[in-house]
Amino acid sequence: MAISEGRSGRGALxxxxxxxxxxxRGGSLAIFVGKRILWMVPIVFFVILITFVLMxxxxxxxxxxxxxxxLSQAVMNNLNIKYGLDKPETEQFKLYLWNVIHFDxxxxxxxxxxxxxxxxGGGWPYTATIGxxxxxxxxxxxxxxxxxxxxxxNTRVDYxxxxxxxxxxxxxxxxxxxxxxxxxxxxxxxxxxxxxxxPSADFGLDSHLIMPVITLSLLPIAYTARLTRASTxxxxxxxxxxxxxxxxxxxxxxxxxxxxxxxxIPVVTTLGPTFAFLVTGSVIVETVFNIPGIGxxxxxxxxxxxxxxxxxxxxxxxxxxxxxxxxxxxxxVFIDPRVRLT
Amino acid sequence: xxxxxxxxxQLVEWEVAExxxxxxxxxxxxxxRNRLAVAGAALVLILxxxxxxxxxxxxxxxxxxxxxxxxxxxxxxxxxxxxxxGSDELGRDTLSRLLFGSRISLSVGILxxxxxxxxxxxIGLAAGYFGGRIDNLLMRFTDIWYAFxxxxxxxxxxxxxxxxxxxxxxAIALVNxxxxxxxxxxxxxxxxxxxxxxxxxxxxxxxxKLIIKHLLPNSLGPIIVTLTFGxxxxxxxxxxxxxxxxxxxxxxxxxxxxxxxxxxxVYANPTSVVFPALAIGFTLLAFSFIGDGLRDALDPRMxx
Numbered sequence: 163m164a165i166s167e168g169r170s171g172r173g174a175l176x177x178x179x180x181x182x183x184x185x186x187r188g189g190s191l192a193i194f195v196g197k198r199i200l201w202m203v204p205i206v207f208f209v210i211l212i213t214f215v216l217m218x219x220x221x222x223x224x225x226x227x228x229x230x231x232x233l234s235q236a237v238m239n240n241l242n243i244k245y246g247l248d249k250p251e252t253e254q255f256k257l258y259l260w261n262v263i264h265f266d267x268x269x270x271x272x273x274x275x276x277x278x279x280x281x282x283g284g285g286w287p288y289t290a291t292i293g294x295x296x297x298x299x300x301x302x303x304x305x306x307x308x309x310x311x312x313x314x315x316n317t318r319v320d321y322x323x324x325x326x327x328x329x330x331x332x333x334x335x336x337x338x339x340x341x342x343x344x345x346x347x348x349x350x351x352x353x354x355x356x357x358x359x360x361p362s363a364d365f366g367l368d369s370h371l372i373m374p375v376i377t378l379s380l381l382p383i384a385y386t387a388r389l390t391r392a393s394t395x396x397x398x399x400x401x402x403x404x405x406x407x408x409x410x411x412x413x414x415x416x417x418x419x420x421x422x423x424x425x426x427i428p429v430v431t432t433l434g435p436t437f438a439f440l441v442t443g444s445v446i447v448e449t450v451f452n453i454p455g456i457g458x459x460x461x462x463x464x465x466x467x468x469x470x471x472x473x474x475x476x477x478x479x480x481x482x483x484x485x486x487x488x489x490x491x492x493x494x495v496f497i498d499p500r501v502r503l504t
Numbered sequence: 505x506x507x508x509x510x511x512x513x514q515l516v517e518w519e520v521a522e523x524x525x526x527x528x529x530x531x532x533x534x535x536x537r538n539r540l541a542v543a544g545a546a547l548v549l550i551l552x553x554x555x556x557x558x559x560x561x562x563x564x565x566x567x568x569x570x571x572x573x574x575x576x577x578x579x580x581x582x583x584x585x586x587x588x589x590g591s592d593e594l595g596r597d598t599l600s601r602l603l604f605g606s607r608i609s610l611s612v613g614i615l616x617x618x619x620x621x622x623x624x625x626x627i628g629l630a631a632g633y634f635g636g637r638i639d640n641l642l643m644r645f646t647d648i649w650y651a652f653x654x655x656x657x658x659x660x661x662x663x664x665x666x667x668x669x670x671x672x673x674x675a676i677a678l679v680n681x682x683x684x685x686x687x688x689x690x691x692x693x694x695x696x697x698x699x700x701x702x703x704x705x706x707x708x709x710x711x712x713k714l715i716i717k718h719l720l721p722n723s724l725g726p727i728i729v730t731l732t733f734g735x736x737x738x739x740x741x742x743x744x745x746x747x748x749x750x751x752x753x754x755x756x757x758x759x760x761x762x763x764x765x766x767x768x769x770v771y772a773n774p775t776s777v778v779f780p781a782l783a784i785g786f787t788l789l790a791f792s793f794i795g796d797g798l799r800d801a802l803d804p805r806m807x808x
Contacts, residue, residue, distance in 0.1 A: 205651045212652065216664050332792050333785040334740050336747050336760075340767050341781050344774045442655040449748055450767075460656070461748050464663040472663065476656050484651060 195492055202484045207259075209480040210473065214258065217469050218251050245269065245470075262477065268470035272463070278474035282456055289455035292447070293440045295371060296379040300436060304383040305429060308390025309422065315395060323387065330384035335443055339377040339450035346373065374451045378443045382436045390429050397425040427498045430490060437486035441479050527802075531725075534801040541797020544790035551606050551787065558603045568597035570604040571755040579773045589779050592762070593769055601757035602779055608758045609787060612673065612742040613735040619677035620684055620734060625727075627681070628688025629715055632696065643689070646682045654679040658741055662750050672751060676741045680734055687730050691723035725802035732798050736791040743784050759784045 233241075242248045245268075246257065261268065267278035311323040330338075342360075351359035361370050397403060398421055406420045444457035452458070456475055463471035535541055561567035573594045582590040582598075589598040631642040661675035695701060696719070704718055745751030746760025754761060759780045766776030 205648055208648045209652055212657075213660055216660055219664065328792070329785075329789065332736065332789040334743060334788065336744060337763065337781040337785050340763055340770070340777050343767070343770060344777050348771055348774045438653060442653045445655060445659070446744060446748075460659070461750075464659045465748075465750055467663055472660060476660065479653055479656055480651060483653060 191495060194495070195488075198488050198491060202481075202488065205484055206477065206481055210259065210262065210477055211255075213473050213476050214255055217472070218254075245271065258473070267474035267477070270463075270468055270471045272466045272468045272471070278470050281459055281471060282474060282478060285454060285456040285459045288453050289444050289448070289457060292371065292374050292378060292453065292455065293444060295375045296382070296440060296443075297436070299375060299379045300382045300386060301433075303379075304386025304432075305390050305426065307383070307387040308429075309394050309417075309425070311387065312391045312394035312398065312425075313417065313421075320391075324391070327384035327387045330380040331388075334446075335377050335381060336446045336450050338380055339373065339447060342373050342377060343450075370451070374447050374453060377450065378440065378447045381443070382432075382439045385435065385439075386429065386432050389432050390425065393428045394421060394425040397421050400424070427494075430494050430497055434483075434487040434490040437490075438483050441482055527725075531798075531801040535797045538793075538797040538800060540793040541800075544793030544797070547786065547790040548794065551610060551790075554603050555607045555610050558600070558607070561603075562600070567603065568600045570596060570600040570757045572596060579769060579776070581773070582775055590773065590775055592765055592776055596757075598762075598776060598779060601762055602759070602783055604757045605759040605762060605780065605783065606787075608669075608752060608756065609739045609742065609784070611669075612676065613739040613791070616673055616677045616680065616738040617731045617734050619673060620681045621727075621731065623677070623681040624684025625688055625720075627685040629692060629719065631685070632689040632692025633711065633715060633719065635693075639689070642685075646685055649679075650682050652679070655741065655744065658745065659748070659750065662745060667745065667750055667753060669752060672742060672745060676738045679741075680737060684727065684730050684734070687726055688723060691726060692719050695719055695722050728802060729795060729799045732791065732795040736788040736795075739784070739788060739791070 239248070246254060249257070258268070265279070267282075270276050270278055270281055273281065307323050307327070311320045314320050346360040360373050403416065403420050406416045411419075444455060445460055446457070447453070448455045448458035449461050456478070459471065460475040460479075462468075463475065558567060562569055573596055574591065575594075577584070577591050579591065579593060584590065589602065591597055592601070627642055627646070631639040657679050658672075658675045661678070662671055665671040701714065701718055704714055709717070742751060742758070743760035743763075746758040747764045749761075749764065751760055752758050762780035763777055763784070766773070766778075766780065770777055
């Protein structure tokens with residue numbers, strides 16, 4: 163959902179700090195990974211704390227109903243006791259943390275008797291499938307668009323690719339999704355008398371996946387393409403590339419062995435933000451296409467003030483992003499030996 | 505006859521002096537040369553005019569009232585019964601709602617930057633200028649804040665507090681100040697080491713004067729660019745909230761809400777999705793063109 167570069171890093175844990183390295187590389191790598199894993203603990207703690215505090219700052223209670231169906235005070239008191247809301251807030255927070263450590267995220271308020279873990283588990287296959295397919299699309303498409311644009315810099319190919327990337331980065335994904343439904347589900351359906359169209363109603367894991375996956379991946383593709391282009395443009399001006407051309411290597415070899423290998427290294431860092439896009443994007447895409455995944459469950463929980471569900475999904479999303487960033491940062495160190503660790 | 509070398513040098517110096525222009529004139533000239541940025545600025549200017557003028561247009565009877573329901577004309581097609589862009593599921597004029605929607609989008613986009621600026625400046629300047637423990641503390645704080653996915657945070661905030669203009673502005677500003685704070689800190693760190701700062705300090709400038717007279721003006725370019733790019737982000741977040749049904753509540757027309765309403769009836773009346781969707785898309789595009797133009801104009805080092 164980044165519209166510009168400024169936002170893309172959101173969700174990142176820590177920027178790599180490339181300062182002087184003391185001691186052996188192997189030992190410091192272990193320290194680096196250890197530090198980064200430990201750093202996740204305060205992050206998750208604060209995410210829980212902030213969300214928790216926000217919810218308890220809220221005026222009213224989760225049992226407030228608008229219209230004529232307001233519950234009686236006695237019923238609300240009973241509900242408070244059942245969900246532990248009668249205890250002091252610090253007590254509730256400690257209990258929640260204790261439960262989270264034991265992988266218990268409490269009971270949902272809106273679906274009686276269902277635990278948050280069950281609900282998230284039910285939505286997980288959809289969210290994961292779409293995210294995984296989008297990821298499979300983003301990496302090759304984004305990288306090849308970027309490389310091609312850079313190799314043909316300032317030609318029509320470059321302008322078209324970058325024009326597309328600018329559009330894809332500016333148009334919000336719910337807008338793209340809705341417009342795609344208009345074109346491929348409605349207009350196409352009417353034009354071909356219902357013979358050819360992309361389905362958007364009654365979600366299932368088949369051709370229903372095409373539009374959500376494309377909607378989810380357009381922005382990360384644009385982002386990856388831009389970064390790959392910039393990085394490739396850097397590389398093709400390097401001396402070793404000129405040498406490769408000068409010694410008469412065929413274009414294919416220069417591109418693959420010398421340009422690609424070096425310009426893809428910084429692109430690895432985009433994978434972190436890409437995960438963040440996929441996670442927050444799922445909230446929007448699942449709403450647009452009515453997919454029963456975690457993102458949709460989060461939106462439903464938000465509009466019905468289902469606090470345990472909101473907390474649970476927020477924690478899950480933050481952990482996913484944090485882990486993805488950790489993996490990317492560690493992978494980066496392995497791929498690029500020039501990176502110095504803190 | 506050969507011109508003496510000294511004379512040539514003087515000539516060149518004179519020429520340079522004559523064509524020397526200030527930062528802002530130079531920036532304006534560079535911005536003007538970027539056709540996309542100028543087009544974006546023109547579009548935004550038109551939108552601002554529309555946002556200011558549309559209540560007047562309603563009073564003059566040129567535009568329909570955006571919340572007036574014409575139950576006899578529900579889901580009218582564009583052009584039908586005097587609805588230039590059709591009507592929605594309650595018979596409200598789509599054109600009028602579209603024009604009024606610009607008010608929410610623009611005010612969210614621009615006013616949020618007004619909240620972000622003091623927060624980002626204060627934290628960034630403090631961290632960058634004082635360094636040491638303050639820097640460490642503030643930067644760990646921003647790191648943690650950064651880890652919170654922004655859309656989720658905004659959704660949680662508006663779910664907890666009643667969604668109105670104030671909470672939405674606040675929530676969007678709260679997730680977006682981090683970028684500015686980091687940028688300001690980086691700017692201050694790099695400018696702090698320059699000779700002119702050292703000169704000012706050794707001639708006895710107090711810290712506050714140093715910050716206001718030297719650090720701020722020299723990092724103004726990147727700050728303006730960051731804030732400009734912040735505008736489409738804020739507009740986007742507000743539109744998403746409205747689309748998800750937790751934004752500014754009806755009947756106030758917002759573009760995100762219009763996309764949602766139109767999307768509900770997409771099979772009957774597909775155009776009711778298309779117009780607000782394009783309005784959002786092109787507004788965001790216009791702002792990012794302006795941002796690109798400003799970046800090239802104001803901050804040549806950031807150019808790609």
